[in-house]
Amino acid sequence: MQRARIGTTGLEVSRLTLGTMTWSRDTDEDEAGAQLDAFLDAGGTLLDTAASYADGGSEELIGRMLGGTVARADVQICTKAGIRRTTHGGVVDASRDTMLDTLDASLARLGTDHVDVWLVHQFDAGTPLDETLHALEIAVNSGRARYVGVSNFPGWATARIATLADRRPSIAATQVEYSLLQRGIEREVVPAAAALGMGVMAWSPLGRGVLTGKYRSAIPADSRAASEHLAGFVEPYLDDRAGSIVEALAIASEGLGVSAQETALAWVLSRPFVATAVVGARTAEQLVPSLRATQLRLPPAIGDALxxxxxIDLGYPERR
Structure with missing residues (x-):
């Protein structure tokens, strides 16, 4: 598997990142271990998790693996903070004390003294960006995080925190949703990231699983769309527009002799601004086509058709 640098930093990561959102909840330890083995065997390096995934269960599972068969030096870890658990559910909180407390708890669960990438999970309109930035600065200066960035930030906030940061420390990455079904970041986030030297980490490059084609005729009983806690996550991409894109993708994939999953992911990886794509799977078997996609180069005609x-419509003021 090829590697790429995150923005203008010296951090080099695999073109695919292994997402672990379902680990310890929908994916048990044995299945997670099989995924990790396949990922590392294919040349993957970066694992993506978050303090909020399975209420810390994902990080705990990774920590058990690092304490057993997987050496810490063989993997890079990206985790996120900024969603605080309450009795009423998750609350966005990127204040300095919450961010740093969450990071310390993440490190304890992961069983490591540092993470390679630490991200603000979501933009917090109630906390000054300078305060959130101070938490990132403390994390880097203390050695608890090697690089820092943001996730799910709008374009203006991405540019603002990166400008405030200057070099204390620089904002290395923005992790945002991007796929054939969701290209909204092309309006402002991508230009901001390019102008400020930030790398784009694309999450859900398979359109929350819809681009695999599994929902073309029905909702499988074992799918995310049939899951009580993930159905709402998938539902926005089961509309007519998505259906048209999925059908076009299926036709293109049939012509190439590959799966829709491979074609959709290869399209994302072909975008020059994408450093790495975060792929998750419930089983190791589901991960295999994503690993194959790193070797697929789409013919220009197929890429143009997709x-x-x-x-998406850009319109004013992005385009006049």
Whole structure:
């Protein structure tokens, strides 16, 4: 598997990142271990998790693996903070004390003294960006995080925190949703990241699983769309527009002799601004086509056709 640098930093990561959102909840330890083995065997390096995934269960599972068969030096870890648990559910909180307390708890669960990438999980309109930035600075200066970034930030906030940061420390990455079904970041986030030297980490490059084609005729009983806690996550991409894109993708994939999953992921990886794509799977078997996609180069005609069918309206002021 090829590697790429995150923005203008010296951090080099695998083109695919292994997402672990379902680990310890929908994916048990044995299955997670099989996924990790396949990922590392394919040349993958970066694991993506968050303090909020399974209420810390994902990080705990990774920690058990690092304490057993997997050496810490063989993997890079990205985790996130900024969603605080309450009795009423998760609350966005990127204040300095919550961010740093969450990081310390993450490190304890992971069984490591540092993470390679630490991200603000979500933009917090109630906390000054300078305060959130101070938490990132403390994490880097204390050695608890090697690089820092943001996730799910709008374009203006991405540019603002990166400008405030200057070099204390620089904001290395923005992790945002990007796929044939969701190209909204092309409006402002991508130009901001490019201008400020930030790398784009694309999460859900398979359109929350819809681009695999599994929902073309029905909702499988073992799918995310049938899951009580993930159905709402998938539902926005089961509309007519998504259906048209999925059908075009299926036709293109049939012509190439590969799966829709491989074609959709290869399209994301072909975008010059994407440093790495975060792929998750419930089973190791589901992960295999994603690993194959790193070797697929789409013919220009196929890429152009998928660009056209999934294009978004830019409009004013991005385009006049």
């Amino acid at each position: 660009d056209e069918v999934s294009a």
